[in-house]
Amino acid sequence: MKKIQIAIVGAGPAGLSLAIELSNMGYSDVVVFEREDEAGGTPRHCGHLGFGIFEFYRLLSGPNYAKKLVEIALSKNITIKLKHTLINIEKNNLTFSTTDGLETYSAQKTILALGARETPRPSRFVSGTRSPNIITTGALQRFVYMQKCAPFKNAVIIGSEVVSFSAIMSAKHAGIKIKAIIEEDENLNTFNILKPISELFLKTPVKVGYKVLSINGEEKNIQSVTISKNGIEEIIECDGVIFSGKFTPESAILQENFKDFNHTNNSVFVSQIFQTTSKNFFAVGNVLRGALTAFKCYFEGKKLARFIDDSLKNTKLNPLHVKIQCDENIQWYSPSLVDLNYPSKTLTNLRINKKATGKIIVSLNDNDVYSKDINVSTYTNIKIPRLDYPISKNDNVKIRLES
Ligand SMILES: Cc1cc2nc3c(=O)[nH]c(=O)nc-3n(C[C@H](O)[C@H](O)[C@H](O)COP(=O)(O)OP(=O)(O)OC[C@H]3O[C@@H](n4cnc5c(N)ncnc54)[C@H](O)[C@@H]3O)c2cc1C
Numbered sequence: 001m002k003k004i005q006i007a008i009v010g011a012g013p014a015g016l017s018l019a020i021e022l023s024n025m026g027y028s029d030v031v032v033f034e035r036e037d038e039a040g041g042t043p044r045h046c047g048h049l050g051f052g053i054f055e056f057y058r059l060l061s062g063p064n065y066a067k068k069l070v071e072i073a074l075s076k077n078i079t080i081k082l083k084h085t086l087i088n089i090e091k092n093n094l095t096f097s098t099t100d101g102l103e104t105y106s107a108q109k110t111i112l113a114l115g116a117r118e119t120p121r122p123s124r125f126v127s128g129t130r131s132p133n134i135i136t137t138g139a140l141q142r143f144v145y146m147q148k149c150a151p152f153k154n155a156v157i158i159g160s161e162v163v164s165f166s167a168i169m170s171a172k173h174a175g176i177k178i179k180a181i182i183e184e185d186e187n188l189n190t191f192n193i194l195k196p197i198s199e200l201f202l203k204t205p206v207k208v209g210y211k212v213l214s215i216n217g218e219e220k221n222i223q224s225v226t227i228s229k230n231g232i233e234e235i236i237e238c239d240g241v242i243f244s245g246k247f248t249p250e251s252a253i254l255q256e257n258f259k260d261f262n263h264t265n266n267s268v269f270v271s272q273i274f275q276t277t278s279k280n281f282f283a284v285g286n287v288l289r290g291a292l293t294a295f296k297c298y299f300e301g302k303k304l305a306r307f308i309d310d311s312l313k314n315t316k317l318n319p320l321h322v323k324i325q326c327d328e329n330i331q332w333y334s335p336s337l338v339d340l341n342y343p344s345k346t347l348t349n350l351r352i353n354k355k356a357t358g359k360i361i362v363s364l365n366d367n368d369v370y371s372k373d374i375n376v377s378t379y380t381n382i383k384i385p386r387l388d389y390p391i392s393k394n395d396n397v398k399i400r401l402e403s
Contacts, residue, residue, distance in 0.1 A: 003105070003106050005107070006029065008033070012041020013065075014113040015034075015285065016070065016073050018111060018113065022309075023078055024305075025305060031105070031107075032078060032079065042286075043063065043294055045063070045141040045146055046166075081096075086114075109282065110282070112268070113284050114254075115250050116287065116289075117136070118136040118244060118245055126215060127215075128214035129218070129221075131217060133222050135241075136244065145170070152238075153176060154177045154240065156181075156238050157171075157182070158242065161247075162190045164242075165198060183210065210234075211227065211228050213225075213226040214226045224236055247290035247291035249265065249286065258276065265332045268283050269336045270337060271335050272337075273307035273311075289351075319341065321338070322338045322340065324397045328353075330350050330351070331378065340393065346386060347385060347386050349381055350384065352374075353378060356401060359372065359373055364389055364391065370387055
């Protein structure tokens with residue numbers, strides 16, 4: 001068993017920015033663990049521009065952004081242990097599967113920065129042929145930008161989040177034709193302007209309100225997908241299918257190892273200082289909810305350093321957590337605990353799981369104490385400010401949507 005002061009699991013923007021900031025504050029016993037054979041996280045395979053403006057005042061591609069973060073971390077002598085996959089958490093002990101077998105570390109503070117991933121086909125219940133040509137945008141990006149190859153020639157994209165439209169660009173880069181974007185909802189799950197841009201400039205039809213009935217083919221070869229709207233079926237010929245978006249935290253290991261799991265967020269409960277219900281464990285970045293952009297995760301990691309410093313110095317300060325509960329209309333909310341030791345201007349930030357017009361209502365011990373009119377889409381972040389009423393330890397804070 002090796003002892004370390006601070007273990008950070010996940011070398012994406014959140015984990016690396018935290019490690020860098022801790023190093024700037026004088027912490028030297030910080031180890032970052034990463035399951036891949038390269039650090040940098042998801043941006044490593046986002047081959048397009050759009051990263052780094054707020055962090056480095058430069059427009060970078062995902063891989064260059066990841067490289068820059070890793071270079072800064074290494075220049076500060078931060079240890080990054082690659083090919084270390086966290087497989088078990090017991091008290092303060094972390095067990096990793098490595099190429100040399102299992103390794104266990106005991107850390108004073110552990111930060112989980114495991115990121116998020118897209119929901120793949122099996123969890124979306126689309127029937128039909130099983131083929132290796134049914135992939136996520138992340139996998140497409142790895143084929144196109146890392147392995148420099150095209151897994152298929154003609155594909156449809158299922159889903160209409162920003163990442164679905166970025167999948168068109170990744171596909172174009174590899175010479176893959178996108179036959180259509182298919183969205184089950186009646187509305188896009190991103191900015192409406194992307195539909196005309198996609199149709200006019202990228203010659204990719206965007207079909208909203210269509211259900212994907214099946215992926216057709218023989219054995220492992222895809223020949224088409226069948227979609228339907230208002231009972232009318234349509235067949236689109238293709239040899240590949242890309243399931244994009246519907247981000248979900250990389251939280252399987254947390255669900256197994258944390259007694260208290262937040263099923264709304266599919267993650268652990270965290271307070272406004274990113275502390276979980278286990279005092280020595282913190283979580284940061286996209287493992288807290290679906291995907292937010294790299295710069296938001298980077299700045300979350302940077303902000304967390306101050307609280308890690310605080311918790312190492314104020315060992316007697318015990319968290320005073322009050323859980324926030326949300327109804328089934330809330331897609332995710334963060335933070336999900338209020339720590340009464342730390343004043344905050346915000347109660348939580350949240351997203352609704354559908355396009356909604358109505359009111360967000362916060363109740364304290366079943367009395368409505370805050371309400372906000374909303375007219376939002378699924379991708380809109382809604383900020384709920386601190387309540388005007390004092391909250392104490394055994395209070396009940398609930399958030400609901402009335403539409
Ligand atoms: C397909 C896809 C495309 C995206 N495109 C963009 C984009 O264009 N622009 C943008 O701003 N954002 C994009 N995002 C959002 C992206 O997640 C964030 O930009 C950012 O990378 C999140 O930072 P993070 O540090 O929280 O997580 P990540 O960058 O995902 O890093 C998490 C790290 O933890 C590691 N890890 C996970 N589990 C374990 C384990 N058990 N043990 C050890 N290590 C582990 C992972 O390998 C990974 O390296 C995209 C996300 C996806 C999935």
